[in-house]
Amino acid sequence: MLSFQPLGGLWAYSTDGGSMSWLTKKLPVSINQRLINKNDRNDTMAFTEGWTAQEVTIEELAGAILSGYAYSAQFSGNRKTSNFQSGGFVSVDVDAGISLDGAANIDIVEQSATMIYTTASHTEEVHRFRIVFALEEPITDAREFRALTRSLALKIGGDTAATDPVRVFFGNDKADITVFDGGLCRDQVNELIDQSFNAVTTSHGAETSEKKTQRSLKSVAPDQSVRTADNREARLEELARSTTIYCPFHHDTNPSAFVIVSQRGINGIHCSACEASFWPSNSDRFDFYSFDDAAKNAAEKIAADKSDELDEVFWRPETRPGEIEFLNQQYVSVAPASPGVTFIKSQKGPERRSF
Numbered sequence: 001m002l003s004f005q006p007l008g009g010l011w012a013y014s015t016d017g018g019s020m021s022w023l024t025k026k027l028p029v030s031i032n033q034r035l036i037n038k039n040d041r042n043d044t045m046a047f048t049e050g051w052t053a054q055e056v057t058i059e060e061l062a063g064a065i066l067s068g069y070a071y072s073a074q075f076s077g078n079r080k081t082s083n084f085q086s087g088g089f090v091s092v093d094v095d096a097g098i099s100l101d102g103a104a105n106i107d108i109v110e111q112s113a114t115m116i117y118t119t120a121s122h123t124e125e126v127h128r129f130r131i132v133f134a135l136e137e138p139i140t141d142a143r144e145f146r147a148l149t150r151s152l153a154l155k156i157g158g159d160t161a162a163t164d165p166v167r168v169f170f171g172n173d174k175a176d177i178t179v180f181d182g183g184l185c186r187d188q189v190n191e192l193i194d195q196s197f198n199a200v201t202t203s204h205g206a207e208t209s210e211k212k213t214q215r216s217l218k219s220v221a222p223d224q225s226v227r228t229a230d231n232r233e234a235r236l237e238e239l240a241r242s243t244t245i246y247c248p249f250h251h252d253t254n255p256s257a258f259v260i261v262s263q264r265g266i267n268g269i270h271c272s273a274c275e276a277s278f279w280p281s282n283s284d285r286f287d288f289y290s291f292d293d294a295a296k297n298a299a300e301k302i303a304a305d306k307s308d309e310l311d312e313v314f315w316r317p318e319t320r321p322g323e324i325e326f327l328n329q330q331y332v333s334v335a336p337a338s339p340g341v342t343f344i345k346s347q348k349g350p351e352r353r354s355f
Helices: 058-066 100-104 107-112 142-156 186-203 290-303
Strands: 002-007 010-015 027-036 051-056 069-072 084-094 115-118 129-139 177-180 225-228 233-235 244-246 257-261 267-271 276-278
Touching: 027 058, 027 084, 027 129, 051 058, 058 069, 058 115, 058 129, 058 177, 084 142, 100 107, 100 115, 100 129, 107 142, 129 142, 129 186, 142 186, 186 276
Parallel strands: 010 177
Antiparallel strands: 002 010, 027 051, 027 069, 084 129, 115 129, 115 177, 225 233, 225 244, 244 257, 257 267, 267 276
């Protein structure tokens, strides 16, 4: 049984029954009462000053938005990604290409959205709005928060560039707001993070702006149903290499994916919009951490004076390793090298392991 009730300038959507209500859940957020609407007061310092960390319900956040207050994730000190602390809500901007009614019919919005409100630039002709999802558990890792936001933006057809972990989301004292008794549970969040974690680490990390296709941590089933560019429904495993398809992992209105095939003949999906490749869990895998693991194992045996036990797959008898050192810093300063050959290996890719 669904019911609607007015709450000041907004509408609340609730369900009868159930063990948990998302409407009463307190979640971390930062709110700025100095930054009104789209900075009506021309207070340039308000983008960095005036932020207060709070624990609020979705209805309290809606009230702050209707007061024109800006909000963001919780952070310490200046508002920058390196100071990100916690996010209890994920917000997705929808600026073009889909209406409010169209967004409401997307599965993840219908099932898990917590709030939808119109932004200041919204018109009857061009709908511009924001969809907010409450999280069962706050996210404390900035990379995971960005990946989660990006995956949600892809699924909805939102702005994938508006995924900074401490992005400012403006309030709107003239907003139409609908609050839902919904949110994202832990399993949903983990799956969404897996979908985009590798993509955002390489494309939007602090170290590089270069875009590279990565293997998504999210797997695809061999019998995944997909829609081809000519609107045929088929199983992924039945399609030929390079067949153009609609990506099943985001709101794909113009087919942006195609079938890829592994060396073992297993079909996967590459999507240019997701900037990732999706493979079945049993497809070819290469352990990019094997060298690191072997080096750590060797260091432990050298320290224990057990060099004779080193794995000869990596360390042949005639090339016994000398000193092994692990550094964790932005710039590496190498001490004078000892006689012989010195190898230096830098870390590549995310620290978050998928396998």
